[in-house]
Amino acid sequence: MINADFLAALTFSLGHNAAVVVLGCAAFGLSAGLVGSFVLLRGRALIADVAAHATLPGVAAAFIGATLAGVDPRNLWLLMAGGAATAALGSLAVRAAAATGRVREDAAMALVLSSGFGLGVVLMSVVQSLPTGGQAGLAHFILGQAAGMSEAEAQALMILAAIAAGCALVLFNPLRALCFDEAFAASAGLPVRALDLALTALMLLVAVAGLRAVGLILVVALMVIPAVTARLLTERLSVMAPVAALVGAASGWVGASLSAAVPGLPTGAVVTVTACALFLLALFFSPTRGVIAAALGRAVMTWRIARDHALRGAWEELERKGSGADAPFAEAAIAEAWAWSAARMSAVSLALRRAGLWQRAAEPGFLRLTASGVDAARNVVRRHRVWEIYLTRAGGVRAFAAHRGADLIEHTLPPEVEAEVEAWLETADPDTARLAVPPPVEGARA
């Protein structure tokens, strides 16, 4: 039953009303995601939260004022105008409170957010006692109730989405400069204050528009969550903004459909949880910044470091004994050189055997480097010693510190830096280069 309704709502076939609501919420999600990307990068995520909470007293005051003036208090535009006014006042109040210099901006935000919301709650209890009756659905502005959305309201949300997209397109470059480097934007002659004002205005517009769709508490969710999701997936703003818009629109679409199919679910909560699900997917599976990618990256790094250490240990052991590169050496000697436990040594030993870098020698407990192992070990040792020489000669670092420094950096040295150091070594001290370091291997690289 619920499933059928959900699918019908998703495909806009659950009746005209539901289709309007779903489209409206999707349009809102799109604009919130788009504007949210810039708000997020500008570091204003929590100011958006404050502004959204501060709409409540305006909405309630507009309702009371309209009732007293004899105007229809259910006029949505009037209520939204009231909300926008107090939201703007709230943002100003944060600045004023922070300007006292005694409390920081975060405390000012927390104070304005909660007392603005508190004032709204007080005014709502006044509304309740008005003769026009009941809270008149004002409570729906807090958690969102998209179900009652009219066609005109949904159209307004779509127009908002168009405005947000238009602004983002036209102002893309200036806004990018503002978000990433305000000082640069100012020195490049951009009207920083006007841009900041435009971004704030867009943010307020989204906050007020979100009242009907997701409610004031969760407006910030739809501005921040899609933007952060997109941030996990890309490093480029020109990709991030459209991805955030898409994530926002998808959350609005799916969330509103669910809420239309299951009566009683607060729309804002469903839309937010949908956005969170997308966010969690990105958090785990993002190819560049996801949890899994990070764990894999760490595992690869651990393996590379252990392999390099094992190979260098083998090479140095062979050097110490003065035997040839393919002579057998004791596994225990390597474990001792790196202070590895028996378990760790046997794991490393197995991994290097699997990688074909060394194999068991005839004697028990002894290993022998394979041909590719010899090449790899020579490379590793060369990299380490070249870097050591570079640090002592060019950097003036003492020998022991140079050894430590080389240990820390050799595994992550980019090839172009390595080539540069090699070139420096050739010109600076060709004799040392030839004596202390094993010659480079042609072709093969570790």
Added chain:
Amino acid sequence: MTLVDFLQLDLVPMLAAILACVTCGLLGTLLLLTRNSMMGDAISHAVLPGIAAGFWITGTRASLPMVGGAIAAAVVAVALIGLVRRLARLEAGAAMGVVFSGMFALGLLMLVWSGADRVDLDVECVLYGILETLIWPAATGPASLFDPAALAALPSELLLLAGMFAVTVVALLLFWKELRLAAFDPAFGTVIGFDPRPVRALLMLLIAAACVAAFWAVGSILVIAALIGPPAIARLLTERYAAQFLLAALAGGAIAVAGYAVAALIPAALGAAQGFNAAGMIAVMAAVGFALATALSPFRASRRRRAAASRA
């Protein structure tokens, strides 16, 4: 309004509001001093799924599993905020926005699904608190204050709040020096071999527990006013560590009394049929108190000097 009316209808809500605001004011001082004010916002939203789960398990309000659930939710929230910050390389505010709004939405859905919203933990009480429902029908007169049977009928929310207050005071006295070090100079603390992390974790746990307690009094959003309002007021009036705590506790009590009086007592005394929402009024009083403190602040001269210095 007779004395019996006051005892039955207003005494317990007022005591609950005072206990909640004083406890929150003391803990909020630490948030303010460690520059974590918005963390209070984040935790107060994020404990909702824990509260819902605790309610789900026990089916009663004001129970220890609920406090446990809230603490677990707060721990999850803090860990998630750290993870999101690290992976997405975001500033703290954005990471908080993601985590607390997501968890708050989840908590709302849990309330609706579990059917708790039809019993006596509904979405309204999340938003506005339940001060007005904390009545003491067993009171028959001043003698009830000393009557064990009547006292036993006090709402259990009040006992939970009193317990949280006691725990907070004891924790503050026990860890007075450590908290001071963690708040003012964590770098120096590290140098002298003191690890500030356990103290900070303790603070987060206390905040989460206080959020549950205060949740009953003022609701989950207005908790923030109780957490940050009193310390911000105190911060304007003193430069001393101990005085900051005392003033914050005083300011907490003052906004609770003033808020409740303006919302309920004065309208009732004037004969109005209905008062205002008390929780909301307490939050408004926090802002009024802040404005007053700004006007009275003895440190304004130094501010002017600073402004002059920055112009020069």
